[in-house]
Amino acid sequence: AQSVTQPDIHITVSEGASLELRCNYSYGATPYLFWYVQSPGQGLQLLLKYFSGDTLVQGIKGFEAEFKRSQSSFNLRKPSVHWSDAAEYFCAVGAIEYGNKLVFGAGTILRVKS
Amino acid sequence: EPEVTQTPSHQVTQMGQEVILRCVPISNHLYFYWYRQILGQKVEFLVSFYNNEISEKSEIFDDQFSVERPDGSNFTLKIRSTKLEDSAMYFCASSARGREQFFGPGTRLTVL
Numbered sequence: 001a002q003s004v005t006q007p008d009i010h011i012t013v014s015e016g017a018s019l020e021l022r023c024n025y026s027y028g029a030t031p032y033l034f035w036y037v038q039s040p041g042q043g044l045q046l047l048l049k050y051f052s053g054d055t056l057v058q059g060i061k062g063f064e065a066e067f068k069r070s071q072s073s074f075n076l077r078k079p080s081v082h083w084s085d086a087a088e089y090f091c092a093v094g095a096i097e098y099g100n101k102l103v104f105g106a107g108t109i110l111r112v113k114s
Numbered sequence: 115e116p117e118v119t120q121t122p123s124h125q126v127t128q129m130g131q132e133v134i135l136r137c138v139p140i141s142n143h144l145y146f147y148w149y150r151q152i153l154g155q156k157v158e159f160l161v162s163f164y165n166n167e168i169s170e171k172s173e174i175f176d177d178q179f180s181v182e183r184p185d186g187s188n189f190t191l192k193i194r195s196t197k198l199e200d201s202a203m204y205f206c207a208s209s210a211r212g213r214e215q216f217f218g219p220g221t222r223l224t225v226l
Contacts, residue, residue, distance in 0.1 A: 032213055034214075036217070042219060042220075043205065043217050043218055043219035043220050044157070044205065044217040045217075046214070046216065046217075049214055051213065090157060092157075094213060094215075096212070096213070099162055099169055099170040100145065100162065100209070100212040100213055100215075101147070101159040101162055101170055101172075102147075102149070102157075102159060102215060103159070104149075104156050104157040104158070105156065106155075106156050107156070
């Protein structure tokens with residue numbers, strides 16, 4: 001069965017510090033991966049995506065993620081966090097073989113200390 | 115920038131009532147999806163729709179649920195007889211080619 005694990009439910013970082021949010025997946029097909037961000041009461045905004053090719057992908061708002069097939073991971077990073085980055089972050093995985101439905105992780109809530 | 119819109123933003127209904135949640139996907143998109151997120155839980159896939167028919171549905175999407183694209187622009191999710199456990203945020207998404215999905219802001223459904 002397809003699954004996505006985000007091991008950290010909550011993370012707190014200081015403003016200006018670096019950030020890494022972890023995502024591991026278990027999939028029976030060649031996956032494509034996404035990170036979405038959700039602010040309270042809002043929808044899901046796409047941060048970045050990986051389909052194929054270069055395993056380091058750049059997204060909006062200064063975020064990047066690296067696909068590591070050997071580790072089944074797709075961790076999200078940002079070198080310097082801003083207070084406005086406080087939100088919930090979701091990793092999601094899909095595959096053409098599974099009809100393109102997305103399987104989401106449980107989310108990581110990011111709190112930023114000033 | 116084109117975006118997916120959903121109405122209403124919040125729907126309160128009594129148990130056993132029918133509700134229709136509406137979505138306007140991005141205009142040139144061909145693939146449509148519904149997901150739901152029960153408070154404090156993961157976002158879960160409900161159904162995908164392409165070429166005027168359901169492509170795939172999850173176990174959650176039982177006979178109480180139906181989807182329709184009535185007029186070429188709207189995409190609706192109907193719950194025939196709501197239960198308390200249907201209370202959730204419902205997200206519509208659309209995609210041009212099936213992979214990259216753009217989500218709407220969601221409809222919060224509260225069943226009393």
